[in-house]
Amino acid sequence: MNKKAMIEMMETFIIIFVVFILIGFGMYMFVKFSNTSTISEAQETCEMSSYQQLLTVLEQPGLKCTFMGSSKTRDCVDTAKLRAFIETGANEDLKNTACPMKVVFKQIYPKPNSRVNNTECTYNEMRSPEFPTSCGMWTVFVPSEKSIEGKAERVTSTPVSLYYPHIKQYGVGQLEITTYTYI
């Protein structure tokens, strides 16, 4: 092979190499853009899912107040059932969501003592003579630390009526759903 042919060959290789680099860069940008759009869609699905969860959690047959076994349920959350819902593992059904979510019922009125705001309302706390001011929340579901690492939090909440059947009283609470998203 003569020198001229070798130079031409080198030129061709360089051109192909540059073209490959350009194509590679283009594809990198395309995949990056595509990923951003997928994440944005995942984010939308996630948010929609949290609104849907907000609606359906309150309608869980195991949580809603019922009256004399009637299908015509009352619009409130029975806290004795809520505790049972958590303790019997029925809350595991809430795992099936588009993204990690934390679901908590918070006591608003009667206002819990400030030092027990973050105290879980276990059956023991609920038996206390100070109840409902002796504890501040019922944690229905918390995702694992690993699944929420580095993710942003979005909090959606709605007021709910709470029923304490063992003391035959009603209170006001708040259902708070924290969604962990990518952006």
Place this chain on the structure above:
Amino acid sequence: MEQVFKYIFAMIVGVMFVIFFVGFAYNYIGTEDNKISLLQSKSFDDQLNILSIAQDSVMNYQFGTEAALSFNLGAIRTGTKNSIKTNNIVYSPTNLKGKELTIWTKKWEMPFPVTNFFYMANENYKYVLIYDRTSKDFVDVLSDPKEEIPAAFKVVTYDADKLKEQFNEIRNSYSGFSKVKFVYLTEEPSNSLITSLEKISNAEIITIIPQENEWQYGTIDFGADREIMYLGVPMLIGAIFVDDFANYKFNLEKKILPKLKQVTKISMTKADFMASTLQCPEYGLIKTQLQYLYNLNEESEPEAFITTAKNLGDINKEHFGAECPGVF
């Protein structure tokens, strides 16, 4: 010679480019299809979740374009790609193709609300209820849109005695459907007629065998020695809309009974808590019945479920009041 070498080289590089781009495009389309399919399935499942708030509600779901949905053994799939698992209990044909879909939901109680059932079909499916003098009143209620099955499902009813005369007419008028389901709600289904109906290529026949006059519980005969229990009218309606025995059995054994156990366990735990805070012996009484219901399973007699549910309902209504609030 050099020129020829250049052309060969250019061709090899060109082919490599084409293979690379086609491969990339093919993979990208596949990934996008998967993504869209999963998003559609998830969005549909969310719709069902929202609809489950209702006690009894019917919805016309428009896809906007020709779509294929599949419901099989607890999984929802749109198109031909990946499926997602759903917690919802769906009674429908396994594959539904079309631009729209009718969804009806109904709450199932035992005696407390347990879950919602979803019934789905479109205009390609026909449901025929066959009655005799013993079942006429029940079939009238079942097919009355104001009482039970919504008008959108276009359920038709036939008198078993007259069905023989109308057989040819039925066969011709229903030949265009993907499936025609004949549901026998008669005391003694005519074997010769069943054999004739079975010969229709798109027909499927099931027989409801109630164990009491109110049709509240009994057995569904899917043919070929495949019999399975039903508990309550909502489950009987499920047998009408479900595609096959496998899906009915899956819903009953893998979804409904575990859900019943779960909700019963919640009531039992609540009864324990109430008994520990209030001096009411009634909680012990109801706990015994709840425990009995909890222990029942797919091997148990349907009568045991219904009787226990009735006892529970009675105890909850009669033994509890202002001093001792009911468990459910």
